[in-house]
Amino acid sequence: MSTATLTKTIPVARPFIGREEEAAVLEVLRSGWVSQGPRVAEFERRFAEYVGAAHAIAVSSCTTALHLALVTAGVGPGDEVLCPTLSFIATANSIRYAAAAPVFVDVDPATYNMDPACIEAAITPRTRAILIVHQIGLPAAISEICEIASRYGLAVIEDAACAIGSEYQGRRIGQPHTLMACFSFHPRKILTTGEGGMITTADEKLADRIRKLRQHAMSVSDLTRHSSSQIVTESYPEVGFNYRMTDMQAALGLVQLQRLDDMIARRRYLAARYSEALAQFEWLLPPVEPSGSRHNFQSYMVRLADSAPLSRDQLMQEMLDRGISTRRGIMAIHRESPYSDRRPTSYFPETESVTDNCIILPLFHTMTEEEQDCVIDCIRQLSQP
Ligand SMILES: Cc1ncc(COP(=O)(O)O)c(C=O)c1O
Numbered sequence: 001m002s003t004a005t006l007t008k009t010i011p012v013a014r015p016f017i018g019r020e021e022e023a024a025v026l027e028v029l030r031s032g033w034v035s036q037g038p039r040v041a042e043f044e045r046r047f048a049e050y051v052g053a054a055h056a057i058a059v060s061s062c063t064t065a066l067h068l069a070l071v072t073a074g075v076g077p078g079d080e081v082l083c084p085t086l087s088f089i090a091t092a093n094s095i096r097y098a099a100a101a102p103v104f105v106d107v108d109p110a111t112y113n114m115d116p117a118c119i120e121a122a123i124t125p126r127t128r129a130i131l132i133v134h135q136i137g138l139p140a141a142i143s144e145i146c147e148i149a150s151r152y153g154l155a156v157i158e159d160a161a162c163a164i165g166s167e168y169q170g171r172r173i174g175q176p177h178t179l180m181a182c183f184s185f186h187p188r189k190i191l192t193t194g195e196g197g198m199i200t201t202a203d204e205k206l207a208d209r210i211r212k213l214r215q216h217a218m219s220v221s222d223l224t225r226h227s228s229s230q231i232v233t234e235s236y237p238e239v240g241f242n243y244r245m246t247d248m249q250a251a252l253g254l255v256q257l258q259r260l261d262d263m264i265a266r267r268r269y270l271a272a273r274y275s276e277a278l279a280q281f282e283w284l285l286p287p288v289e290p291s292g293s294r295h296n297f298q299s300y301m302v303r304l305a306d307s308a309p310l311s312r313d314q315l316m317q318e319m320l321d322r323g324i325s326t327r328r329g330i331m332a333i334h335r336e337s338p339y340s341d342r343r344p345t346s347y348f349p350e351t352e353s354v355t356d357n358c359i360i361l362p363l364f365h366t367m368t369e370e371e372q373d374c375v376i377d378c379i380r381q382l383s384q385p
Contacts, residue, residue, distance in 0.1 A: 010371050012325045013299070014364040015187040016263065017252070024251040036215070036244040037223060043250035044198070046257055051164075051174030053181075053200035055207035058250060059214050062161040062184030064243040065197035066094030068210050069180045070129065073155040075100045079128035083159075084114045085334040086351040087133045091159050092333045095131065103127070104334050106348045110288050112301075112330065112358075113140035115350070119148050129155040134163035134173060135330060136360075137190075137298035138289070142168055142177045155179050164191050165264045167294035176202035185249070190263055190298050190365075191256040193249035216240040263365045267297040270363055270372060274300055277376045281383050283308040300363040301329050303354065309383055312357055322378050329358025 028039055040058050048056035059065045075081055077099040083091050085104035092102040103122050108115040112135050119130070130149050132140045142158075149156045160166075161184035163173040174181045180203075183189075185196035201207055212218065217240030225232045275286040285303040289295050304312050316326045332355040333339050334348065362375055 009323045009325055010362045010367075010374060011364070012327050012360060012362050013188050014366060015192045016259070016365045017192070018255075020255045021252050024255050025248050028247045028251045031247075034248055035222070035246055037226075037247045039247035039250035039254065040245050041223065043245075043253045043257070046254060047174075047198055048200065050257060050260070051172045051181075051200055053174050053176065054202045055200065055204065056174075057199045057201075057207055057210045057214065058245040058253075059197045059199065059210075059243040060245055061186070061195050061243075062159070062182050062197040063090040063094055064214075064241070065182035065184075065199045066090065066131070066157070066159060067097045068213055068241070068243065069157045069182050069199055070094060070098040070100065070131075072206050072209050072213065073129055073157060073179055075128050075155070078126060080124060080126045081129045081131050082114075082119060082122050082127060082154075083131040084133050084135070084351070085332050085339075085348055086112060086330050086354055087135065087159070087333060088161070088331065089333050089336060089339075090161070091131060091133055092339055096338075100128065101126075102131075102333075102339065104339075104348065104351075106350045107135075107354060108141075109350045109354070111138060111140070111290060112136075112354050113138060114145065116141050116144035116148060119145065123152055123154075127152065127154060129157060131157050131159055132178070133159040133161075134166060136301055137162045137166050137296040138287070139163060139166050139168040139173055139293045139295075146178060158182065161186075161197075162189060162296075162298040164189065164296060164298075165260055166296040169292050174200040176200075179203065180206065185253060185256075188298075190267070190296060191253065191260055193245070193253040193256070196245050196249045196253065213238075213240040214243040216242060264296050266365050267363060268295070270367060271295070271297040271300050273369070273372060274361065274363075274376070278302065278379070281379065283383065284379070297363060299360045301358050301360045303329070304357045304359070309385060312359055315379075315382060316359060318382050319375075319378055324375055324378055325362060327360040329355060329360060331355060 079100040095102040156178040158181035160181040183198045185193040220234040
């Protein structure tokens with residue numbers, strides 16, 4: 001099959017939602033309990049089991065997960081938090097929600113994750129925490145970063161929005177590599193609940209506080225109140241948030257969790273197939289997987305070398321004209337207006353280059369090999385002058 005015979009657009013990503021998910025959500029709708037309740041509690045238990053964490057707390061998104069993680073780690077007004085600028089803007093926004101300031105750090109040009117060698121120069125007396133991002137599913141250099149953090153007494157939190165099922169040094173992300181890890185269930189992620197997020201931690205006190213803060217700091221949970229045979233009057237000892245997940249979302253997540261290993265295996269297979277086929281184009285640099293890290297391939301991102309026959313945006317447009325949807329690679333937060341005053345652009349040379357030259361190719365669980373061949377074939381055609 002060639003691109004000439006392509007009759008429908010190949011999307012860059014496609015969530016997989018089957019009959020079991022439909023049935024699970026319908027069951028919740030018919031149960032009469034649609035807000036945070038028994039399904040959320042079960043999803044939390046299963047998620048904690050899957051990643052190997054002592055506690056998992058479900059919330060409305062990864063952005064709200066990050067906000068709660070930062071607040072409960074003690075980040076507040078006047079504090080600085082180090083994070084990569086090569087990330088989705090939610091990473092930095094969550095720091096601002098905690099009334100702190102993001103201080104950006106450049107990335108390693110091979111992995112596109114935060115470069116440990118750039119961290120110490122960014123630490124000041126106001127630095128309180130490091131927010132590590134496992135970009136598009138590839139684990140960052142957690143050990144090196146934690147070693148620096150412990151020398152300076154800094155908390156480490158993982159933005160694991162994209163890293164469900166990824167592994168670092170033989171353990172899944174979400175196990176206590178750090179204080180807390182925050183996941184996303186947005187439809188661009190491998191496991192989706194429509195919108196949704198999860199925080200995992202080994203610390204019981206933190207988990208309890210997060211559970212309270214996600215529902216206005218209410219002293220008693222809805223579940224406890226509803227199942228009590230005595231009258232329960234709750235109190236609200238501090239200002240909290242409404243960051244709850246619904247039982248409909250959790251029901252979806254429970255089914256998706258059962259499919260997760262299969263979805264990751266399929267993605268890894270397709271990613272390896274891309275890398276093998278694309279090796280013939282010396283102008284396209286495939287993603288790397290350092291030893292000790294296992295990528296979930298939430299996305300398959302390639303980088304255009306200087307020798308590329310066309311620019312990144314030309315390549316994306318030509319592919320779109322042929323029915324193949326792609327996305328630019330990861331954004332650079334410091335280029336967006338709310339953050340553009342923080343440091344001069346030239347301060348992040350690796351980020352600048354990665355954000356301008358990377359492209360995300362279609363990759364999803366149900367992608368067929370024929371569809372993937374169309375993408376590869378299209379790139380082959382475009383690589384000929
Ligand atoms: C690195 C990163 N952090 C945070 C988020 C925010 O996740 P959510 O949409 O669940 O709030 C995303 C979403 O794409 C992300 O990629």
